[in-house]
Amino acid sequence: MSSGKKMSPEEQLAALGLAQQGMQRAAGYGAKLLGTYCIILGVLMGGLAALLQVFRPDADFIGFIVIMALFCVSVAAMSLAYGKLYRSLPRGHSKMYLRGFIASMVLYAVAVALLGAGPMGWGAIALIWIIVAAPLFLTGIAMVRK
Amino acid sequence: MNAHARERLNDDFSNPVRLSLMGSLQAVDEADFKSLKEAIGISDSVLSRHLSALEAGGYVQIKKGYVGKRPRTWAKLTSAGQEAFAQHVQALKEITGLG
Numbered sequence: 001m002s003s004g005k006k007m008s009p010e011e012q013l014a015a016l017g018l019a020q021q022g023m024q025r026a027a028g029y030g031a032k033l034l035g036t037y038c039i040i041l042g043v044l045m046g047g048l049a050a051l052l053q054v055f056r057p058d059a060d061f062i063g064f065i066v067i068m069a070l071f072c073v074s075v076a077a078m079s080l081a082y083g084k085l086y087r088s089l090p091r092g093h094s095k096m097y098l099r100g101f102i103a104s105m106v107l108y109a110v111a112v113a114l115l116g117a118g119p120m121g122w123g124a125i126a127l128i129w130i131i132v133a134a135p136l137f138l139t140g141i142a143m144v145r146k
Numbered sequence: 147m148n149a150h151a152r153e154r155l156n157d158d159f160s161n162p163v164r165l166s167l168m169g170s171l172q173a174v175d176e177a178d179f180k181s182l183k184e185a186i187g188i189s190d191s192v193l194s195r196h197l198s199a200l201e202a203g204g205y206v207q208i209k210k211g212y213v214g215k216r217p218r219t220w221a222k223l224t225s226a227g228q229e230a231f232a233q234h235v236q237a238l239k240e241i242t243g244l245g
Contacts, residue, residue, distance in 0.1 A: 009241040019166035023173045087175075
């Protein structure tokens with residue numbers, strides 16, 4: 001490789017800092033946007049998981065179908081948003097998002113499986129909301145704050 | 147100590163554009179051509195030439211694809227590139243007394 005103009009070590013460190021600032025500014029915007037989406041989806045997924053316990057398929061089948069459809073739409077919307085943003089995220093944020101997303105999906109599936117355990121009290125329903133929402137919500141908070 | 151650090155400097159990164167490119171790519175998982183161009187403030191042809199040189203050195207991986215019907219180019223550091231650049235930056239810090 002030809003090197004062209006050479007810089008002193010001090011100049012190299014200064015130029016490096018400037019270049020990284022420019023890139024981090026652009027990536028920071030993507031991280032904040034995805035973080036906000038994560039918070040919204042986390043709260044939504046938790047809420048839908050909780051509502052499943054209210055609109056149980058044996059008691060209100062149409063309500064159950066509507067909730068599952070809303071869940072599918074919100075997951076599809078989130079996946080589209082991630083597909084647009086993942087190439088402009090700071091290093092490591094993609095993995096962070098995927099971990100939170102998968103954890104919330106698994107917990108949502110557990111909430112669906114809990115339908116077989118019979119009706120639950122409001123305390124348990126609120127707990128389901130918090131537990132299902134937590135991974136994505138916390139991931140979103142971490143992304144926005146970074 | 148300083149003599150050792152100077153020996154660890156990588157000549158491939160002493161060019162300002164390549165140093166900026168490596169530094170920018172170190173901050174993200176991958177970046178598209180346009181973002182890199184805007185972050186560093188260089189022309190398409192200069193960016194293309196230096197990215198190709200870094201790719202030839204095994205430091206950068208370039209992917210071409212489409213977003214809709216528009217062709218796009220993305221670049222990311224290879225693991226060898228990450229390691230080589232981290233060593234270069236560490237050597238710079240040691241030389242300047244920051245490391």
